[in-house]
Amino acid sequence: MPSMKAIKRRRLTVKNISQITKAMNLVATSKLQRARANKSAIGKPVQATFDIVYNTVSDASAQEQPFVKPREEIKTTAYVLITSNRGLCGGYNSNVCKALAKHAKQNEKNAVIVPVGTKGRDFFKRRGGNLVETAPPSETPNLAEAKVVADNIVKMYENGEVDEVYLVYTQFFTVLSLEPIVRKVLPISPDYLRRVVGADLKEGEEWEDLGFFAKPDPKPASSVNQDVEFDSGIAEVLRNVIPWYLSMYVYAAMASSALCEQAARMTSMDSATKNAGDIIEKLTLMFNRQRQSIITQEITEIVSGANALQ
Amino acid sequence: MAEALEKKLELRVIAPTMATGKSPYKFKKTVDMVIMRCTTGDMGILPGRVPCSMVLDTGILRIFDEDSDVKERHMAIMGGVAHVSDNVVTILSDAAQKPSDIDVEKVTAELKEFRRLFDETPDLNQKQIYRKDIQRCQVQLDVAATTNK
Numbered sequence: 001m002p003s004m005k006a007i008k009r010r011r012l013t014v015k016n017i018s019q020i021t022k023a024m025n026l027v028a029t030s031k032l033q034r035a036r037a038n039k040s041a042i043g044k045p046v047q048a049t050f051d052i053v054y055n056t057v058s059d060a061s062a063q064e065q066p067f068v069k070p071r072e073e074i075k076t077t078a079y080v081l082i083t084s085n086r087g088l089c090g091g092y093n094s095n096v097c098k099a100l101a102k103h104a105k106q107n108e109k110n111a112v113i114v115p116v117g118t119k120g121r122d123f124f125k126r127r128g129g130n131l132v133e134t135a136p137p138s139e140t141p142n143l144a145e146a147k148v149v150a151d152n153i154v155k156m157y158e159n160g161e162v163d164e165v166y167l168v169y170t171q172f173f174t175v176l177s178l179e180p181i182v183r184k185v186l187p188i189s190p191d192y193l194r195r196v197v198g199a200d201l202k203e204g205e206e207w208e209d210l211g212f213f214a215k216p217d218p219k220p221a222s223s224v225n226q227d228v229e230f231d232s233g234i235a236e237v238l239r240n241v242i243p244w245y246l247s248m249y250v251y252a253a254m255a256s257s258a259l260c261e262q263a264a265r266m267t268s269m270d271s272a273t274k275n276a277g278d279i280i281e282k283l284t285l286m287f288n289r290q291r292q293s294i295i296t297q298e299i300t301e302i303v304s305g306a307n308a309l310q
Numbered sequence: 311m312a313e314a315l316e317k318k319l320e321l322r323v324i325a326p327t328m329a330t331g332k333s334p335y336k337f338k339k340t341v342d343m344v345i346m347r348c349t350t351g352d353m354g355i356l357p358g359r360v361p362c363s364m365v366l367d368t369g370i371l372r373i374f375d376e377d378s379d380v381k382e383r384h385m386a387i388m389g390g391v392a393h394v395s396d397n398v399v400t401i402l403s404d405a406a407q408k409p410s411d412i413d414v415e416k417v418t419a420e421l422k423e424f425r426r427l428f429d430e431t432p433d434l435n436q437k438q439i440y441r442k443d444i445q446r447c448q449v450q451l452d453v454a455a456t457t458n459k
Contacts, residue, residue: 045324045335048400052393056363143326147404228395231364232349240365240391244402247326 004290011283018276024088025269032175032262038140039172039255043213047197049248054197056241057190061234067242070187071163076110078132078153078162079103079182082169082253083120084261085136090268092170092178092261093119099180100168101127112162116149116254132156141254143247150246157186165246169253170260171211176267178260183210185249188242212252317357318342320398321373323385325406336406337373337385344399345372346392361395366403368445370453384409386453388446412454421447 002010062068079100083093097120104111114132115121124131132152137145156162165186171179184192194200195208198216207215230237321344323337345354347369366389373383390403424447428440 045322048322048398049324049402051395052363052391052400052402055361055393055395147326227361229360229362231353231362236349236365237363237391240389241363241402244391 001290002286004287004294007283007287007290011280011287014276014279014283018273018280021269021272021276025266025273028262028266028269032259032266034140035255035259035262039212039252039259042252042255046248046252047213047216049244050193050197053188053241053245054190054193054199055228056230056234056237057188057193059228059230059234062190062238065235065238066158067186067238068188068190074109074163076112076162077104077107078112078114078156078165080114080116080149080153080165080167080185080250080253081120081124082167082250082257083115083117083123084257085118085139086261087119088268089261089265092264093117093123095178096120096168096170096180096257097123099182103166103168103182109163112156114149114153116250117257137254139258141251141258143251146251146254147243147247149250150243153186153246154243167249167253169257172256172259172263173211175263178263185246186242188245210252211256317397319344319355319357321401322398323371323387323401323403323406325390325403336403337408339373339375339378341373341375342377343374345374346387346401347371348392355394355399357397359394359397361393363391363393366390366392366401368442368449370449371401371406384453384456386412386446386449388449407450407453409454409456412450414451414454417447417450417454421451 056062057065057068081096081100083096087093100113100120110130112130112132113120113124115124115134116137118136121131121134121136134149134152153162153165157165164184166182167185168180168182171181173179192208195205196210198207198218201207201218209215318340319342321337321339321341322335325336343354343356345352346364347367348364349367350364352369353364366387368388369386371385371387373385374381375383386405386407387401387403388405390401390406392399392401394400421444424440424443428437428444431437431440
């Protein structure tokens, strides 16, 4: 049994920690609201960009273009991994890293990891993964940073360093339901993109929810399958549209992941505060028992001493 | 056709910004007409335009709106793509600046420096890069000189 002093010190430590976790919970709750507002604000621009990309890649002449036509031999796969820069958010970072590791193992191709966020970078650095060094992103996602990542990927894809690109991030469903997702972004599948933008959905087909924007209204027949004029040729337009598609995809994934990070931190800090409360209760009980046993022992000693004197 | 002409265009300009927590829409408004600088030349878009996609060059985006206090607005666009569909013009640009965003003194100094470098360098590829920088600075100064601040 530890001494009363030791129990008292431990109880104070746990109390201090619980105050920190409580404060972190409150901060995460406030940041969650901001992240939620940020994510919903970018929904429309992301949707507008995806619509443009769909209108471009759905053209018959686009099927043979480099970013649309799948390569015959897939040697290397790039994974853009979105994690946070900070810890203390439960299993948020490790879940998304494990999802990538599992996918890469099943895929059986050379994997190149483009980490966005230091936690993911450190995870794969420890495991000896093939990493592309990138600058750590700022706390709140922004399009300029996403564009740097996207331009880097486009360059790698064009040079033939990678043959397909996946985006690994966490999708937000509810505060308690966060799911790591691995999605293929290059080469673009026009059919998949059609389901994402909700254009011309066939019977039995469902809208593909990426978690970036609300379900679009059914598009009128006039707006789908319409002939689009390409002023400077489809190849040139596609060459300029693809970096934008990737930038917005990465940006939306960063916003979704930032929201998940705060949700994960909020729930883990909440449970940490509860656990600290339980530990304080147990330590208080232990402390009282110890004190009581000392008092009992002292009384016994006094009584036995008095008896001996008689 | 008459119905289409009565309608207006919705112009959306999306550009990367380092301002966090803000919508990436740099500009979003209902307008009468836009004229943009494409790689194939200037292109004017009116309501009822058939769907089209084009690659933008560095240049001035001219926005016309008869119902607004400012009938003609200018924006500096540094390349990108534009798409027109269902009376919606979406511009995805690497950088889009309103006149109020431009620091005239800084751009003037940059222009002077780029002109000097352009004259001094013998390398033709480097000259090409400086030519683009000079073009960017000139577009910024032209836009800054407009009154719709």
